[in-house]
Amino acid sequence: MAGGTKRLPRxxxxxxxxxxxxxxxxxxxxxxxxxxxIAAKAEISKPMLYLYYGSKxxxxxxxxxxxxGRFIEAVRADIDFKLPPKDMLRGIILSFLSYxxxxxxxxxxxxxxxxxxxxxxxxxxxxxxxxxxxVARMLSAGTRNPEPEADFQMMAIxxxxxxxAVATRVSAGDVDVDDAAELMINLFWRGLKGKPAExxxxxxxxxxxxxxxxx
Amino acid sequence: MAGGTKRLPRxxxxxxxxxxxxxxxxxxxxxxxxxxxIAAKAEISKPMLYLYYGSKxxxxxxxxxxxxGRFIEAVRADIDFKLPPKDMLRGIILSFLSYxxxxxxxxxxxxxxxxxxxxxxxxxxxxxxxxxxxVARMLSAGTRNPEPEADFQMMAIxxxxxxxAVATRVSAGDVDVDDAAELMINLFWRGLKGKPAExxxxxxxxxxxxxxxxx
Amino acid sequence: MAGGTKRLPRxxxxxxxxxxxxxxxxxxxxxxxxxxxIAAKAEISKPMLYLYYGSKxxxxxxxxxxxxGRFIEAVRADIDFKLPPKDMLRGIILSFLSYxxxxxxxxxxxxxxxxxxxxxxxxxxxxxxxxxxxVARMLSAGTRNPEPEADFQMMAIxxxxxxxAVATRVSAGDVDVDDAAELMINLFWRGLKGKPAExxxxxxxxxxxxxxxxx
Amino acid sequence: MAGGTKRLPRxxxxxxxxxxxxxxxxxxxxxxxxxxxIAAKAEISKPMLYLYYGSKxxxxxxxxxxxxGRFIEAVRADIDFKLPPKDMLRGIILSFLSYxxxxxxxxxxxxxxxxxxxxxxxxxxxxxxxxxxxVARMLSAGTRNPEPEADFQMMAIxxxxxxxAVATRVSAGDVDVDDAAELMINLFWRGLKGKPAExxxxxxxxxxxxxxxxx
DNA sequence: AATGAATGAGCATTCATTCAT
DNA sequence: GATGAATGAATGCTCATTCAT
Numbered sequence: 072m073a074g075g076t077k078r079l080p081r082x083x084x085x086x087x088x089x090x091x092x093x094x095x096x097x098x099x100x101x102x103x104x105x106x107x108x109i110a111a112k113a114e115i116s117k118p119m120l121y122l123y124y125g126s127k128x129x130x131x132x133x134x135x136x137x138x139x140g141r142f143i144e145a146v147r148a149d150i151d152f153k154l155p156p157k158d159m160l161r162g163i164i165l166s167f168l169s170y171x172x173x174x175x176x177x178x179x180x181x182x183x184x185x186x187x188x189x190x191x192x193x194x195x196x197x198x199x200x201x202x203x204x205x206v207a208r209m210l211s212a213g214t215r216n217p218e219p220e221a222d223f224q225m226m227a228i229x230x231x232x233x234x235x236a237v238a239t240r241v242s243a244g245d246v247d248v249d250d251a252a253e254l255m256i257n258l259f260w261r262g263l264k265g266k267p268a269e270x271x272x273x274x275x276x277x278x279x280x281x282x283x284x285x286x
Numbered sequence: 287m288a289g290g291t292k293r294l295p296r297x298x299x300x301x302x303x304x305x306x307x308x309x310x311x312x313x314x315x316x317x318x319x320x321x322x323x324i325a326a327k328a329e330i331s332k333p334m335l336y337l338y339y340g341s342k343x344x345x346x347x348x349x350x351x352x353x354x355g356r357f358i359e360a361v362r363a364d365i366d367f368k369l370p371p372k373d374m375l376r377g378i379i380l381s382f383l384s385y386x387x388x389x390x391x392x393x394x395x396x397x398x399x400x401x402x403x404x405x406x407x408x409x410x411x412x413x414x415x416x417x418x419x420x421v422a423r424m425l426s427a428g429t430r431n432p433e434p435e436a437d438f439q440m441m442a443i444x445x446x447x448x449x450x451a452v453a454t455r456v457s458a459g460d461v462d463v464d465d466a467a468e469l470m471i472n473l474f475w476r477g478l479k480g481k482p483a484e485x486x487x488x489x490x491x492x493x494x495x496x497x498x499x500x501x
Numbered sequence: 502m503a504g505g506t507k508r509l510p511r512x513x514x515x516x517x518x519x520x521x522x523x524x525x526x527x528x529x530x531x532x533x534x535x536x537x538x539i540a541a542k543a544e545i546s547k548p549m550l551y552l553y554y555g556s557k558x559x560x561x562x563x564x565x566x567x568x569x570g571r572f573i574e575a576v577r578a579d580i581d582f583k584l585p586p587k588d589m590l591r592g593i594i595l596s597f598l599s600y601x602x603x604x605x606x607x608x609x610x611x612x613x614x615x616x617x618x619x620x621x622x623x624x625x626x627x628x629x630x631x632x633x634x635x636v637a638r639m640l641s642a643g644t645r646n647p648e649p650e651a652d653f654q655m656m657a658i659x660x661x662x663x664x665x666a667v668a669t670r671v672s673a674g675d676v677d678v679d680d681a682a683e684l685m686i687n688l689f690w691r692g693l694k695g696k697p698a699e700x701x702x703x704x705x706x707x708x709x710x711x712x713x714x715x716x
Numbered sequence: 717m718a719g720g721t722k723r724l725p726r727x728x729x730x731x732x733x734x735x736x737x738x739x740x741x742x743x744x745x746x747x748x749x750x751x752x753x754i755a756a757k758a759e760i761s762k763p764m765l766y767l768y769y770g771s772k773x774x775x776x777x778x779x780x781x782x783x784x785g786r787f788i789e790a791v792r793a794d795i796d797f798k799l800p801p802k803d804m805l806r807g808i809i810l811s812f813l814s815y816x817x818x819x820x821x822x823x824x825x826x827x828x829x830x831x832x833x834x835x836x837x838x839x840x841x842x843x844x845x846x847x848x849x850x851v852a853r854m855l856s857a858g859t860r861n862p863e864p865e866a867d868f869q870m871m872a873i874x875x876x877x878x879x880x881a882v883a884t885r886v887s888a889g890d891v892d893v894d895d896a897a898e899l900m901i902n903l904f905w906r907g908l909k910g911k912p913a914e915x916x917x918x919x920x921x922x923x924x925x926x927x928x929x930x931x
Numbered sequence: 932a933a934t935g936a937a938t939g940a941g942c943a944t945t946c947a948t949t950c951a952t
Numbered sequence: 953g954a955t956g957a958a959t960g961a962a963t964g965c966t967c968a969t970t971c972a973t
Binding site: 078105106107117118121126127 | 941942943944945946950951952
Binding site for chain 5: 546548552
């Protein structure tokens with residue numbers, strides 16, 4: 072009734088399939104999703120899926136790549152290396168969380184799914200690495216001292232990890248993006264020692280009410 | 287005739303099975319692991335597995351619970367709420383990372399696996415929540431001001447997320463536990479504004495060479 | 502109703518399966534036969550087939566081997582190298598044709614099937630080679646002169662080829678085993694030059710009525 | 717736009733397709749060959765195949781017929797019923813083996829393939845029958861006595877069977893055509909009783925060195 | 932208490948075949 | 953005349969799960 076037996080150009084079908092696949096995979100997970108289900112969702116026949124993507128694994132890989140690419144692009148595009156450090160940090164955190172908030176179903180779950188099967192561990196790891204590198208570069212850009220490269224990398228890992236965790240809550244609808252972002256910014260900017268009520272400006276590490284004073 | 291058919295007390299059998307299951311699950315993942323493989327590893331018959339655990343899902347759930355419990359217990363046991371804030375932070379981070387370092391195969395992979403299937407999302411979320419609560423309470427313990435409960439919760443989420451990300455690297459053997467711990471402590475304690483290089487003592491937020499000065 | 506859910510020892514089931522498989526394969530051919538069909542015929546479930554034989558190919562291979570073995574054994578057992586040459590020839594031809602006559606469905610068709618898929622060409626070739634060697638040895642045993650080995654081999658190939666062709670007719674019910682055997686014996690014994698009509702004893706190559714006299 | 721879409725006269729296309737089909741079928745076998753593969757080899761689209769031949773089965777049938785026809789024609793053309801019997805025999809054997817030797821890929825394999833699927837058993841049987849009739853007629857032509865028709869038929873079956881077996885070796889490159897032909901001629905001409913070193917002329921059934929003396 | 936034997940149900944994958952252009 | 957796009961229908965194979973012993 073809806074779609075049916077339309078003759079579509081290759082490129083269109085590809086996206087149609089990927090859209091359906093991302094959707095179904097993200098709901099049921101990789102293993103629990105059958106090619107039948109994807110075909111049904113895409114309103115095409117199973118052979119088409121195989122014709123275009125070869126196998127379930129490759130199809131998932133294609134989903135992963137597309138989503139990964141979009142995500143990284145979105146984050147990268149929002150970074151302005153000319154801004155002051157803190158604003159850069161704010162920018163990347165907001166970008167990160169916002170993207171995921173706007174693409175919950177697809178991204179987080181795909182991301183989650185992908186980590187479970189060794190077959191995709193590689194792809195995900197690579198994708199995450201790119202984000203981490205981005206963040207590490209940002210950290211590195213904020214300083215002139217030759218801090219050890221490895222340290223920035225490690226910090227980036229922690230930051231991104233924190234971001235993912237918070238993002239998961241965001242995507243689950245548990246928390247508000249802006250609140251979460253603000254909190255992360257403060258947390259990472261001045262640490263637990265100087266925290267957190269102060270929204271900005273006053274950076275007194277000994278400000279009254281700071282957690283650090285007591286923690 | 288004789289071989290293999292030992293009559294073991296229930297409790298022993300249970301652990302024997304769980305040990306085998308954890309091991310196989312952690313290597314191959316939940317879906318890629320067959321009950322046959324587990325039975326073989328445990329050197330018992332499949333019906334035994336079903337007799338004791340009812341289903342694959344329940345068996346995995348049992349693995350998850352046991353490992354989760356051990357992990358949380360290990361971390362909790364290492365926290366001393368009477369220590370000064372920073373030492374508490376150091377303690378929990380070290381405890382967290384050390385445990386995972388020592389139990390890589392089992393824990394991280396199980397953890398990873400568990401997140402992929404909706405069936406276990408609940409259990410994992412619950413387990414993580416307990417850790418987060420622990421951390422949140424720790425944060426809360428460090429202050430007297432009535433900071434909003436939710437903020438501590440959020441911070442804890444970020445902290446634990448960072449911890450998990452770093453732990454993954456630790457368990458992969460990519461980084462050294464102590465180095466990672468030190469870096470996290472500094473990062474979280476004084477934030478990016480503060481200088482990570484300094485190992486301790488000197489907490490000057492304006493110390494030369496601090497990342498914060500430039501980032 | 503008939504077989505059902507009996508618990509049979511491994512060895513029995515194996516034969517039961519092989520019997521069914523040989524039967525179905527021989528009727529429909531390798532490719533046209535589905536594992537479902539075999540399972541149905543054997544009155545067991547498909548997983549059993551896989552448990553016992555691993556794959557369709559292996560199952561067919563097992564059929565092939567069993568039938569091949571039986572056939573070769575039957576022929577070999579009937580050869581008496583102490584008999585006079587012509588009697589040996591008669592013996593092997595009769596044995597060959599009789600076996601096939603008595604096991605039509607299974608053997609010939611299997612034989613035919615097997616040649617079609619490259620996967621089994623090897624096995625069949627090997628089996629045929631054993632028969633050919635047997636025949637070649639028989640030929641060789643009848644002479645003292647050092648005829649070139651290769652010549653006996655070649656002759657054996659021709660003989661066996663003729664045997665297979667005739668056997669196909671026998672198994673198709675087109676001709677009578679004894680008539681066919683007699684004719685082959687005469688043909689091969691004295692060649693086209695000799696008279697095929699004579700049943701025995703009189704071997705006069707110039708006997709009136711011999712084909713050779715005129716062909 | 718330009719490439720590949722040549723408008724060819726029907727007859728040419730038909731041969732082009734058949735050539736491709738024969739080639740692919742002979743390499744991979746009937747079942748293992750997909751229409752896609754044939755279309756690709758013929759450098760046309762699949763619908764063309766269906767337009768011209770209706771179905772895979774019919775296409776294969778067409779291949780079979782063409783090759784069968786060529787083969788029979790080749791053999792028939794080489795028979796000269798006016799030659800003396802033995803020369804006729806020599807002629808047909810040489811013709812038979814030579815044709816196959818020169819057309820290995822196509823013929824033997826097609827032949828082999830065809831026998832496996834019941835769908836073509838008929839066609840092949842018919843083709844073989846024509847060869848057998850040819851040979852039977854030749855045998856019959858060599859004699860004046862009214863031997864039972866059936867006996868010539870039977871002998872022809874054996875002869876052709878032997879021929880096929882030897883031909884298979886020839887086509888496999890295992891043996892030389894001329895050697896094989898010479899051996900077959902001798903074998904069939906004077907039988908095992910009077911054999912085989914003597915190339916010709918001397919037909920003494922008791923010639924020294926003959927297998928017959930001892931076999 | 933313990934297991935070898937057995938299966939229902941499902942899933943990825945492949946083709947021969949056909950429209951719509 | 954020629955084809956890219958599309959599919960219905962099978963089929964091999966696996967696995968969680970359960971009896972009968």
